[in-house]
Amino acid sequence: MISLLLDTSNQALSVAVNRDKEVVAEINTNYKRTHSETLLENINKVLEIADLKKTDIDRIIVAKGPGSYTGLRIAATVAKMLAKGLNIPLYSVSSLxxxxxxxxxxxxxxxxxxxxxxxxxxxxxxxxxxxxxxxxxxxxxxxxxxxxxxxxxxxxxxxxxxxxxxxxVTPRISRVEQFENMLNLEDADLFTPNYLRISEAEKNWQDKQK
Missing domain, CATH: 3.30.420.200 (Nucleotidyltransferase; domain 5)
Known part of the structure; x- marks a missing residue:
């Protein structure tokens, strides 16, 4: 089974391809760059390193939060797009x-x-x-x-x-597949990140409505 794993929930970025829960290729960065500019590029890189195509992927695993609002939305959007486009299962795991x-x-x-x-x-x-x-x-x-x-x-x-x-610790999402009980099967159409709290912008808007 080929799994593509994605985490852009915070400053660090982690992208991996596992085969039967063992790491084949992974990229883990821990410097400030815009994940929206690098996630797809790094997905293509790990697939190239693993000598695989997107159609070889059997499931997607994405970090669901908590974390950066923007970062969580980036990985969630890409994960949902791939899961629906390839008609494969989407799993989530806590960023913590x-x-x-x-x-x-x-x-x-x-x-x-x-x-x-x-x-x-x-x-x-x-x-x-x-x-x-x-x-x-x-x-x-x-x-x-x-x-x-x-x-x-x-x-x-x-x-x-x-x-x-x-x-x-630099996050390595490749490791989570060793613990299947921590993965949650999601509906790709309904999946949303787990923010745990509202954003500052939402809080300010709510305060203005009072």
């Missing part, structure tokens, strides 16, 4: 789980995405013997560092949270 699964680790992990203004998107997972369970579902909250907690964070120069002890 992508982060948590990107490093080989045994034990409990709390994944963090900086949501600005000292807030985070966060979720916790327990990895043991090649399996994983969700300890805490994704939430949006004010961040306070806790002792004896292993944090995974994709750090960058715009960090707004005060944190000392963490592992700086």
């Amino acid at each position: 789980f992508v982060l948590a699964a990107s490093e080989r680790f045994d034990g409990s992990v709390t994944a963090l995405i900086d949501a600005r203004r000292a807030h985070v998107y966060t979720a916790s997972y327990d990895f043991k013997n090649g399996k994983v369970e969700t300890i805490a579902e994704p939430t949006y909250q004010m961040f306070k560092e806790e002792d004896n907690t292993q944090y995974f964070l994709n750090d960058n120069e715009k960090r707004t949270i005060d944190i000392v002890n963490f592992i700086n």
